[in-house]
Structure formats: C-alpha cells, structure tokens
Amino acid sequence: MSTGWQTVQAEVLRRIQNRDWPPGGLIPGEVALAREFGCARATVNRALQALADDGWLERRRRAGTRVALSPLRRAQMSVAVLRKEVEALGKTYGHRLLSRKVTGDLLSLQTLHQADGTAYGLEDREIDLTHMPAAASADFTTLSANEWLVQNAPFDHGNMSYMSEGATASDARHLDCPEGTPLLILYRETFSEAGRITRVRLAHAPGHVVRLQI
Amino acid sequence: MSTGWQTVQAEVLRRIQNRDWPPGGLIPGEVALAREFGCARATVNRALQALADDGWLERRRRAGTRVALSPLRRAQMSVAVLRKEVEALGKTYGHRLLSRKVTGDLLSLQTLHQADGTAYGLEDREIDLTHMPAAASADFTTLSANEWLVQNAPFDHGNMSYMSEGATASDARHLDCPEGTPLLILYRETFSEAGRITRVRLAHAPGHVVRLQI
DNA sequence: GGTGTGAATATGTCTATACATATTGAGCAA
DNA sequence: TTGCTCAATATGTATAGACATATTCACACC
Numbered sequence: 001m002s003t004g005w006q007t008v009q010a011e012v013l014r015r016i017q018n019r020d021w022p023p024g025g026l027i028p029g030e031v032a033l034a035r036e037f038g039c040a041r042a043t044v045n046r047a048l049q050a051l052a053d054d055g056w057l058e059r060r061r062r063a064g065t066r067v068a069l070s071p072l073r074r075a076q077m078s079v080a081v082l083r084k085e086v087e088a089l090g091k092t093y094g095h096r097l098l099s100r101k102v103t104g105d106l107l108s109l110q111t112l113h114q115a116d117g118t119a120y121g122l123e124d125r126e127i128d129l130t131h132m133p134a135a136a137s138a139d140f141t142t143l144s145a146n147e148w149l150v151q152n153a154p155f156d157h158g159n160m161s162y163m164s165e166g167a168t169a170s171d172a173r174h175l176d177c178p179e180g181t182p183l184l185i186l187y188r189e190t191f192s193e194a195g196r197i198t199r200v201r202l203a204h205a206p207g208h209v210v211r212l213q214i
Numbered sequence: 215m216s217t218g219w220q221t222v223q224a225e226v227l228r229r230i231q232n233r234d235w236p237p238g239g240l241i242p243g244e245v246a247l248a249r250e251f252g253c254a255r256a257t258v259n260r261a262l263q264a265l266a267d268d269g270w271l272e273r274r275r276r277a278g279t280r281v282a283l284s285p286l287r288r289a290q291m292s293v294a295v296l297r298k299e300v301e302a303l304g305k306t307y308g309h310r311l312l313s314r315k316v317t318g319d320l321l322s323l324q325t326l327h328q329a330d331g332t333a334y335g336l337e338d339r340e341i342d343l344t345h346m347p348a349a350a351s352a353d354f355t356t357l358s359a360n361e362w363l364v365q366n367a368p369f370d371h372g373n374m375s376y377m378s379e380g381a382t383a384s385d386a387r388h389l390d391c392p393e394g395t396p397l398l399i400l401y402r403e404t405f406s407e408a409g410r411i412t413r414v415r416l417a418h419a420p421g422h423v424v425r426l427q428i
Numbered sequence: 429g430g431t432g433t434g435a436a437t438a439t440g441t442c443t444a445t446a447c448a449t450a451t452t453g454a455g456c457a458a
Numbered sequence: 459t460t461g462c463t464c465a466a467t468a469t470g471t472a473t474a475g476a477c478a479t480a481t482t483c484a485c486a487c488c
Contacts, residue, residue, distance in 0.1 A: 004441075017407075029468060040443045045469080053267070061469045062451035075291045075374055077426070151237075158428040160289055163421070164378035164398040182396035184378040190428070193231075207377070212291070214372040214404070218471075243438060254473045259439080275439045276481035 008037050008047035016056055016067050024069045027057070075212040081147050082113050082121065091115040095144045098174070105129045107136060109145050112174050119175045121208075125200040132197055146200075149190075153197050158190035162210065171203045184208050222251050222261035230270055230281050238283045241271075289426040295361050296327050296335065305329040309358045312388070319343045321350060323359050326388050333389045335422070339414040346411055360414075363404075367411050372404035376424065385417045398422050 012027075014020075021027050030048065034041040048065055051057045059065045086093040094114040101108045107127040113120045125145055127135045138148055166180040175183070186202040226241075228234075235241050244262065248255040262279055265271045273279045300307040308328040315322045321341040327334045339359055341349045352362055380394040389397070400416040 031468085041469095042444085043442060045471090046441085048469090059469065060451075061449060062467060064468060077289045077291070160426045160428060162376055162398065162424045162426075164396040164418075166396045180394075180396075182378040182380045182394075184376065184398075204378075210376045212374045212376075214374060245438085255439095256474085257472060259441090260471085262439090273439065274481075275479060276437060278438060 005043045005046040005050070008033070008039065008044055009050055011037070012047060012051060013056065016051075021067050023067050025067050026064050027067065029064060075214050077210070077212045081150050082123075083144065083147055086113070086115040086120055089115065092117075097141050100140070102129070102136070109140060111140070111144055111146070113144070113146075119205050121205060122171055122174045122203045123200060124202075125198060127198045128196055131192060131194050149198055153190070153192065158188060161187045163187075165203075167203070167206075175203065175205050177206050181206050184210065219257045219260040219264070222247070222253065222258055223264055225251070226261060226265060227270065230265075235281050237281050239281050240278050241281065243278060289428050291424070291426045295364050296337075297358065297361055300327070300329040300334060303329065306331075311355050311358075314354070316343070316350070323354060325354070325358055325360070327358070327360075333419050335419060336385055336388045336417045337414060338416075339412060341412045342410055345406060345408050363412055367404070367406065372402060375401045377401075379417075381417070381420075389417065389419050391420050395420050398424065 012033075015027075027033075028036070030041045030044045033044045033048075037044065048057060048059065052059050052065075056068055057065050058068050082095075083093040092115070094117065096112045096114070098110040098112055099108070100110075105128060107129055109123075109125045109127070111123040111125070113123060123146065127145070127149070129136050132149075132153055134152065135145075135148075138145075138152075140148060163185050164182055165185045167175065167177055167183050169179055171177075171183060172179040172181065175181075177183075183206060184204045186204070187200070188202070189199045190197050226247075229241075241247075242250070244255045244258045247258045247262075251258065262271060262273065266273050266279075270282055271279050272282050296309075297307040306329070308331065310326045310328070312324040312326055313322070314324075319342060321343055323337075323339045323341070325337040325339070327337060337360065341359070341363070343350050346363075346367055348366065349359075349362075352359075352366075354362060377399050378396055379399045381389065381391055381397050383393055385391075385397060386393040386395065389395075391397075397420060398418045400418070401414070402416070403413045404411050
C-alpha cells in the first residue's frame, strides 16, 4: 500500500532534505497534501506530527507548517547500565564494592567497575536514604548500585555532565594510571518527584570514549 | 475537557511511575482503557503511542502493551552552533580563522572560538570539497565554518565522540594552558547521502563542561 | 511429546466527519 | 494611524467504524 503515513512522512522528509521546501518556508496545507497523496487528512496529520516531533517541522494553528529553520538536531545517548555497556563491547563485566558508609541519611558507596578483569570505571555514589530507604539494606556486592538503582528507582528527570579532569590519587590507584592522567569524568544526578535520589561521579578509565549518534 | 489524549497519557504515566503497573507488566487493553476513560480507542491509542515513543511502554500486536522493563532513558543534547552556545552563556562570541589549506579535495581549517575575547575552543576541521564545492569559495572569516556548514550542509546522520586528552602543543598555545592539561575533546563526523561532508576535532578550553538533560 | 493449523485477539492503521482553537488579516471605528 | 472586531482558515483533536497484521493459544494430528 502506498498511502501509509510512513510513506507520506518519507516523501515529506525527502523534500525537506532535498530543499524542495527550503528551511523556514511554508509547506502546503494538510488538505492539499492529502489530496496530492490520495489519502485522508488524518494520515497526513500523523506524518507531519511525527516530523514535527523529530524537529524537522514547526507547526502552528492557522499559521501553517514550516520547515524548521535550524534543523536543531539532537544527539542521543542511552543512559545504559554499565554492565550492559561493557557486555556490548563483548567483554565480561565485573565489579567490586570498595567502600560503604552511612552518614546521617546519606549512603556513600565506592565501586570499581571492570571489563575482562581490568578497571573500566571508578564510581563514587551518594544515595539519599530518605527517598530510597530500601537501599540501606540492599546487597551491592552481587548487584551493583548502578544497576540496583536503575531497577528500583524510577526517576522523573536528571542531568549529566561530562568533563575532563586529571586523575586524583584515588582514581590513579584504582584505574591503574599515573596521577594527573586526563580522564573523562561523568557526574550525574537523578531526581524523583520527592527530591534527589542519587548523585554519582564516574571516572572512566584512560582512553575511554563516549559515542553519540546524531 | 477531561477526555483528551494528553489526559490519558498523563494518567497512564502516573500509574507507571507510581508502580500501579509494575515494570514488565501487561497493562489493560486499549478497549478497556477507552471504556475506563470514557473516550474512543483512537484516543487511548494516541496516548499509548506517545508513551511508547518515549520509551515508557513496549507494544506488540496481539501481545498487548507492557511497561518497559528498564525505562531505557535517553539523554539528549542539542547539536548547537558554537556561537549560540557561547551566547547562551551571556557572553560575546568571536572567532579567528587561524589557517586554511587545500590539499586535493580536502579543505582544512583551523579556527579559534572565543567567548568574551578568551579562548573557548580550538577547532580543526576538514571539509570534503567534492560534496561541498561551495565551501572552496566561502569566506570563513566573518561566518565561522561551524555555522556556515550548519546552514549550508544539511546532513543525514553523523556521530560524535567525547574523550579526554592532554593538551597538545597547538592546543596549549591557543587555549593558553600548559601542555598536557586535561581537555575535553569532541570529534564529530557528519554525512550526507553522498558521503562524508566534514570531520572536526574540537578541543574545549580547560574546565569545559558538557551538560545533558535526561 | 512434537508439530501444524486455525480461531481469537490486541494493536496498527486508514477513513470520514465533526468540532475546537489559535492566528491572521480585512475592514471598520476612534 | 491606531486599535478593535470578526470572519476565514490551518492545524489540533475526538469519534465511530473498518480492515490489516502479528501473535498467541487451543486443539487436532502424527
């Protein structure tokens, strides 16, 4: 069948990428497109809606549909569990709980993640026990805190930051590199409705690369 | 009105986050939900579709709709023009074209990006002139190559990599830091249908942070 | 037990229709 | 000119109905 909304989407996308419809330009209305493609307006609507969701089009009632001026592309990256990240490389994942300490309502954990037995990343994590009381009694030696939280702490939102830092003494010791070695550091906070659940600093092993698809 | 698809979406999302419907669990069928919410099945469909797009649900014909096991959250990051990135910080953007060289079909450019007059990032870029012949005659002293390409080279796909490297001699000279200083380095390639358009290495100034929203 | 087959079923998608809503722009009034 | 009102219009959304398609499950058969 040639009248699916996916067909319409593909053709419209082709015209955008082909600059048949230039950036910022108004494209024909839904009714006109429906007529052209020989389908119902709802089908065109579905297609344009999807393209708008992906940032290719900007739509406003009455004003019509325009090709987005700066196809503000977004890079996407999955927030993966470290175990899966390692296994995706074809390596065997392992981890060691280096320390565990409770101060007030804060549980502090230090974990070393390994790939094929060698250091992959050093994680320093704080978990708020008021929001995640179950974490106090969890056994993080078999299931890493990273994975435990993904499974047990659904979150609303969060943020991540990447930066470059020289290896601290602790980083150097556990990641087996000289102090000051440039390392890719990830800071991440995740929040639930109630407040911050956890905060983590992850020092990647030297040479680590983060890849994103556009 | 309480029968909008957004209302249904919100309520379903609430139940997922509230664990009324546990991860991996089957949720009621569209017909049942439509009956419950007092709306048409198409409305429920629209809502569930949207949630599936966002990774909260997994839907399969006949098999029904399940709450995603690991709400595989994606971090998003806009692929911004550097000028806008700087201006978003409330600073004045500037850039200097340091070198320009053509070898065969390859145009090589080195550009220093500045924020409020101080170094922000050092860019080494190669542009394939067979795919972007117009680049040969473009004036990159007024409009940076970064921005020129965003406006003139629509691309299909690409990839980005972040890593941590010690400042090279060139990095150190232009970014005004000691050699070996840990820097956040971005590599990016973008492709059109025809092939690779451009490849870039961007060395960020020391202390640079890349933020992503989850 | 294993295997194939067909009925049942949940979601996928399209259609036609209707009304809602935001925005534009023309026309009129101050 | 400025400002207001109102009609026209493009998209947003809801609905009922229909058929498509994938998958499961029960059941017959070997």
